[in-house]
Amino acid sequence: MRVKLDRFPDGKRMALTMSYDDGIYHDRRLVETMNRYGLRGTFHLNSGMLGKKDYLERDEIATLFAGHEISAHTVTHPFLPFIPKEQAVQELLNDRIALEELAGYPVRGLSYPFGSWDGSIVSMLDSVGIEYARTVDSHGSYRMPDNFQQWSPTCHHRDMIGHAEKWLSDNKVFPTMALLYVWGHSHDFDRENNWELLDQFGQLVGNRSDIWYATNMEIVLYSKALKGLRFSASGHLAHNPSAIPVWVAVDNREIRIDGGATVHLKEDAEPDGRRL
Template sequence: MHAQLEHIHHCFPGGRHKALTFSYDDGKIEDRRLVELFNRHGLKASFNLNGAKFGRDHRIDAHELADLYAGHEVAAHSLTHPTLTRCPPELLVQQLFDDRRRLEDLLGRAVRGFAYPNGKHDQRLHALLPALGFAYARTTGATRSFELPQQLFEWQPSCHHNEGLLELGQEFLARDKSQYLDLFYVWGHSFDFERDGNWSLIERFAQQASGHAEIWYASNIEIVDYLACLQRLQFTADCRHVHNPSAQALWLRVDTLQAGERRSAMFEVAGGATLSLF
């Protein structure tokens, strides 16, 4: 008897249904301690930097960049941290593109992420950023939820770390609805912990959130790129076969009915591969 298709679910790498990511701004020297903490617990983050401010105002030095943030994403945060919505278009291009170029010169790889200085953004920026090679931009709003981004250039995180991080983290860990893709996105500034005297907060959260087999620990750009690849999957009309035109391996969960019995199977669709699903 042929199997009857019920559902096909997109999954994060490894068949996971949860992801955790962080985003930290300004590149202050407290990033050294925060990166060490993240590395120790196997967490990944995106660090948003101002290319004209290295070595100033308690910021890290340019020569630290590649080694300090190895394994994490370095993203742009404008050249000098102005409120971009008050800038003329000529200055916007300089602030965005020159920051990207300076960071890329130091890293030797593409910089495609962005975080709005002071959280301010408008339609001009939403249109300009992709034209300058950026793939997403983060705001400072908070959703208090675990939704995937609907507008990549108005990407709202779940919360700032001072906004009930441990409680929201417990809610995230307790969720067990594998039909959803849940994303917990935390943002802030590393100097917040020094100023507020609460390094113990992020240490406790790192201990709470690390080491869970069902969670994908990823940077912002890894999540953006993976979700884009999922959207490029090519299914036959009856969904029995799927082709992955991307280089990255992708994961699917397929639910079928066979002889009245519901079955679930996990598939890894390798880059360039075509698979039969049921």
Template sequence: MSKVTMTFPKGKHKVLTMSYDDGKSADRRLVKIFNNYGIKGTFHLNSGLLGEGDRIPADEISSLYHGHEVSAHTVTHPTIARSSKEQIIEEVMEDRKGLEEILDYSVRGLSYPNGSYNQLIKDMLPFMGGIEYARTVHSTGNFDLPDNFIEWHPTCHHNHNLMDLADTFSQLDKKQYLNMLYVWGHSYEFDHDQNWEVIEQFCEFIGNRSDIWYATNIDIVDYINAFRNLKFSANSHFVYNPSIISVWLNVEEEIVEVPGGKKVILHK
């Protein structure tokens, strides 16, 4: 049996994803920066608070976040580890419904409001009809892929060793590993801390690189799930991809694309 391993799209072995909460007005500047450097972000919004104070209004959501991902953050941003099961369900499901009325796609992710979650919530989320991942605020400082998407720990907050981590990430060249740099925060923090140069310098440094896959949170979830759903023959001579998206494999040091809905011979 020959060696077959997963790569990211087009044979890449590094992925960058960004995750920002609350949907406040500073997102406008942050999205512009991301767009300038080919970087993808996931923006976690509270549907019950849209347009309040300096939050982005509902009628701007689709256009502002076009090309990025909008994800759930609960309707009203409660500390859900202190909430009843009934309230947790309502906060998550009604947030999905409210956001989906605005968007033209299903909302399938969540960031825990106030970083609040517990084992009960982790157990409940997969049964809430559509929630496939949930981000914590516990930074790992490493570039590992998550073991559990319902408890997805980021690499770092943007104020914590961001450029050092970006420099290390940019130099990773061992293709036997898959590496992810996952940055989280709140865009309004750049206004509060008067340090927009932090994210601008980071994006200029790490963006538009040919060896990095720039992805939203759900892009990563969908891709890894598509790989896990591949149907290999027992001897790995061929594989069928039942998903609609392509998956790329390293087959004895050759990069092979397995298109959605296709069977591919891996070994002649």
């Protein structure tokens, strides 16, 4: 019996997330288009800029990003490695505090302003409650990250059509979970006059039953829950100590393990929903 931890929710092999920075008013058009195609993503906001020229208003944040994730981007968008650590801590914590008041839930994600980070910044993230941080160092592949606090995307949105075509055509031969992670700024579409890319992308990958459309944090939480499964010494039993269901591949079967449940993985075993 072979058990593989390589399935997204509902046993899917492909996941798509999008990630946009700054909170410029062009996010309104971006979100409207994403919603039309069932795309979901994460919006990293500078709380100190909201309400200023070209930025979103504070009172529209919760409604605009409903169904997506609100995430941190610092209060004032500094180069984090080049300011005192005490100030960096304040930038991160105060951004979380301000955004959580608007979002109504804990904000525990980040994208590095200017894509700038170093080891000292990464080392402080746990202490300020940041569970993941996105870079701008596109790697061009569909792999899951080794370290969520140095999480690099697949591509910028200007390259997303080519990557989506490859991702869809190669999905039958992926050895493991295949994540397409697109990042950018909504004002890039306006500046480069290429909003049509977003519609092309939506028509290509949107509203499909074989793709998990997720926010950054949903991917983090699911990955942690999947890797947190506890197995018996024989490998025949699996216990999910988390609160969310996960899926595993067992030989040619896909098995759902609900939060708090213990299941038998052998094909001839009766389902067991005991909670430990």
